[in-house]
Amino acid sequence: MDPIMEIAQKHHLVVIEDACEAIGAQYKGRRVGTIGKAGTFAFYPNKQMTTAEGAVIVTNDDEWANLLRSLRNQGRDIMDGWLNHSRLGYNYRMSELNAAVGIVQLKRLDEILKKRNQVADLYRKALTSIDEVKTLDIAATTTRMSWFVYIVRLENGIDRDRIINGMEKLGIPTRPYFTPIHLQSFYRERFGYRPGSFPVCERAGESTIALPFHNNMKIEEIMVVCDALKKAILQVKNQV
Numbered sequence: 098m099d100p101i102m103e104i105a106q107k108h109h110l111v112v113i114e115d116a117c118e119a120i121g122a123q124y125k126g127r128r129v130g131t132i133g134k135a136g137t138f139a140f141y142p143n144k145q146m147t148t149a150e151g152a153v154i155v156t157n158d159d160e161w162a163n164l165l166r167s168l169r170n171q172g173r174d175i176m177d178g179w180l181n182h183s184r185l186g187y188n189y190r191m192s193e194l195n196a197a198v199g200i201v202q203l204k205r206l207d208e209i210l211k212k213r214n215q216v217a218d219l220y221r222k223a224l225t226s227i228d229e230v231k232t233l234d235i236a237a238t239t240t241r242m243s244w245f246v247y248i249v250r251l252e253n254g255i256d257r258d259r260i261i262n263g264m265e266k267l268g269i270p271t272r273p274y275f276t277p278i279h280l281q282s283f284y285r286e287r288f289g290y291r292p293g294s295f296p297v298c299e300r301a302g303e304s305t306i307a308l309p310f311h312n313n314m315k316i317e318e319i320m321v322v323c324d325a326l327k328k329a330i331l332q333v334k335n336q337v
Contacts, residue, residue, distance in 0.1 A: 098124050098132045120145055121210045122243035130155055140199055145213065145243060146206055148199035151191040212312040213244040219316050220247050223323045229255055229330050247310040248274055256333060257304055263329030269322055274307040
């Protein structure tokens with residue numbers, strides 16, 4: 098974040114942090130989502146903590162906070178009466194029921210992140226036996242990791258999609274993570290991006306897999322996943 102903030106300051110840009118998958122993480126001792134002008138967190142059921150559906154945006158800027166409250170509440174300003182709207186707004190309000198779930202989850206966040214860290218550590222140790230797989234390194238600037246998903250990277254030459262299909266046949270669901278954003282249809286059509294526009298990003302996108310991951314995975318379950326991954330890789334290599 099420091100280089101990003103330096104660039105933003107130099108060019109008079111506003112930084113809004115997408116911390117939707119990193120709640121609780123810390124960068125150089127600072128909580129993510131609090132470094133830029135504003136930060137966002139998402140609470141869909143697959144996130145570290147959930148409100149069933151919903152999200153929040155945080156900021157220390159009072160002017161922004163008032164504007165954001167207005168935008169999420171159909172454009173009503175602080176002093177607006179019932180059915181008065183000072184601006185074009187949206188119905189982005191989280192229900193009180195969703196918020197109540199989130200408050201309870203928030204109280205458990207440290208416990209949840211600790212469990213997820215333990216599962217990630219078990220995965221890292223189990224995967225050392227698979228030469229064709231590299232676990233992702235945690236940056237030295239990360240004071241606290243918040244594991245959302247568990248990603249591995251395949252060595253060059255191994256077809257990621259065939260590995261996913263092979264593991265599916267063995268009863269283990271996995272997912273690509275992520276397709277580079279510039280190759281999404283909208284970006285291709287709007288900006289003319291094509292394969293080869295960002296080759297490093299594309300190589301990463303083509304070689305990474307999200308493995309099954311949740312708070313309470315046991316070592317036995319992790320070994321089942323790793324054994325299936327090893328078998329799928331062996332099958333793909335033998336078919337080359």
